[in-house]
Amino acid sequence: MGLNKEQIAQRIAKELQNGFYVNLGIGIPTLVANYIPDGVNVVLQSENGLLGMGPFPFEGEEDADLINAGKQTITTLPGSAFFDSAMSFGMIRAGKVDLTVLGAMEVADNGDIANWKIPGKMVKGMGGAMDLVAAAKNIIVAMQHTNPKGESKLLSKCTLPLTGIKCVKKVVTDLGVFDIIADGFRCLEHAPGVTLDEIKAKTAGRLVIDDDVKEMVF
Amino acid sequence: MGLNKEQIAQRIAKELQNGFYVNLGIGIPTLVANYIPDGVNVVLQSENGLLGMGPFPFEGEEDADLINAGKQTITTLPGSAFFDSAMSFGMIRAGKVDLTVLGAMEVADNGDIANWKIPGKMVKGMGGAMDLVAAAKNIIVAMQHTNPKGESKLLSKCTLPLTGIKCVKKVVTDLGVFDIIADGFRCLEHAPGVTLDEIKAKTAGRLVIDDDVKEMVF
Amino acid sequence: MNKVVANADEAIKGIESGMTLMLGGFGLCGIPENCIAALVRKGVNNLTCISNNAGVDDFGIGLMLQQKQVKKMISSYVGENAEFERQLLSGELEVELIPQGTLATRCMASGYGMPAVYLLAGVGTEVAEGKEVRNFNGKDYLLEYAFDSDFAIVKAWKGDAQGNLVFKDTARNFNPMMAMAGKITIAEVEELVPVGELHPNEIHTPGIYVHHIFQGKDYEKRIEQRTTRKKN
């Protein structure tokens, strides 16, 4: 079975530590905000110029001047601060953002990531992803383990144009949780109902499975 | 006789054009603000972080948080803006400041200027002078023609450590007004009561005196 | 020092075909709607546009793409735009994609008089192709050049006749950096206020960077992704 998107987000939320400044990408990463553990205070950074991103506005209270990097209407919180795009990426490059969570098309077992271009097919652009992956201290990728054709997205080498090199530290998929270490994808946890054999079969890159891989707990 | 400091400032003020953003250095240049011609609107930039510098405050209204680059208490004007030192020198380097007026110990006939250090004697530092002379589009030096020993400060080559190279466009001294051109100091005006012979005698650098040098008019 | 012009048509008078323009905004947030409409009316073409996004099909820079006024787009993200994709795939439109932070910083570099800076984004990717790579403290960086533009066009919340600007919320985004990076900078504002009304501590863009300013009108301020929650 594996995890659904909400569960992937929920699992990633457990990585948040008190006091973290966190940038959440579009898609599954955005959902992480809904599962921040009690007692953990984090500040969400939106790279279009906001620290302290709040929830979506109540109906009728949307403000066109207040959006997140996914162009969704949002709100502020007490203590929020606005700034321009240069300062926003300045703080990202300077390593002030503690954790970045983003989606990917492919991740390689050396930490390379591809998520911005499919030659001949898709040319939306990299947005802020290249800046984020080049600079963040800690990068977690949230994605499905395989693509719609059933092919592994955890590879020995990315086939798509790269977004960044040797930068991803952890991958959370519908099948499990993986640290990227010198030997490749190290499986730390498997999703409930997912076997290690399934993970082995669906992981194309180098995979390390310790003796004590745990079943994910929510 | 030559001009006094107020008159040097008064003569330089005639160089101001409507719409200019102007940075005035410490000493004689500061006095230029008192002689801005009627109908000429300029905005004074103070490199510690202010556009739109106003006059000194009334007695009892001084504010320690509101000073100019000479550390004098000042005021703002309607339309003033504060900013940090990085933006302040950013706008200077980007050529947004139209005119810089500053003092000098020596000026060479190629536009070199020295005004920040006397080896073994004086080590106050360059402050913002090196940034200003390196970047301003138009630099006027206000100074005495000779030093206290009577030696020329308009030289063929500076003897003191340089502040900037080939940057001064015009020099106004107690004796006259000089453009710096390829051939050296071109005398445009002499001060009332000052002879061209005196200017020749007191100028060590290459001097060009046209046929139509005028007496300065205030 | 009065920089006020009557309207957008007056403000863009000096813009000619073939020029390089910067346009502020992120998505449709904080874009100079009035000036874009005036550029469409004027019909200048062959433009190089530096802007984080390219609008949507029928709004923002998308309106200029419809009229085929743009020769080249320099952006970080250009999704959400079918006409754009058509022109790109057909080769009618040149596109240079640049990481968002690099785009912002190359504009800022221009306004800060820095001809080039070293930045991290894109090392080891196709963005690095042809660029100088240099190692500082064990990390590789790319040499990135400052962006110049003939005109920068920005949208602010409030402004005054001296060109001082204040932006609202995330509509600030690229506007301050682009305002610094125009040979000539045009600012359209929702509210032109009397000189002295903006507090000098709260001005985001000092007037020295702005050449023409005008009170905009009829702002649509379209929302791309209207996301809400219900009360209770």
Next chain:
Amino acid sequence: MNKVVANADEAIKGIESGMTLMLGGFGLCGIPENCIAALVRKGVNNLTCISNNAGVDDFGIGLMLQQKQVKKMISSYVGENAEFERQLLSGELEVELIPQGTLATRCMASGYGMPAVYLLAGVGTEVAEGKEVRNFNGKDYLLEYAFDSDFAIVKAWKGDAQGNLVFKDTARNFNPMMAMAGKITIAEVEELVPVGELHPNEIHTPGIYVHHIFQGKDYEKRIEQRTTRKKN
């Protein structure tokens, strides 16, 4: 996210002899008076201090010079300080003089994650000695490296528990850039306000750059050059 500490002594607890410190302020305007007093009390020495100025004989960083706590000053202007001059001429104190804009920009570069930038100031002067010179568009520039510091100590007007800061008038000066450039940044404020009281559009330094903040006390705010005019 509460970054409030009780006082200056608490805030500087982690500062040890031999460290590199940045101290905000221009002249005596906007200097962290409380932290300087605490550093004098603590007696740490062998410090490298990056600050535009070195205070006056009996105020600002001058107080630390009196106690011989400073090994090296990195500044743009150090006049108005007899004890400073004495230590410098006697060789007790190392001094590196840097153009003011270059100093500001090297701090900013650090906060913006730029390891090095190209700047104009000092080309052809002794400041350029040993530095890489590179020509862009016909002009020579110097390669200038970002400044790092173990602690940056800044003074703000208002601040909140999340570390958001607002500066007043020209007391802003170097404080925002230094706040960005500290491995650890300490902010002392004249007024610690409840979180949410500072308007998010008007914050100069977002809290992400600040690690410890406290309500300062007994500000003297000495004026170096009291210049006034008479009414009428």
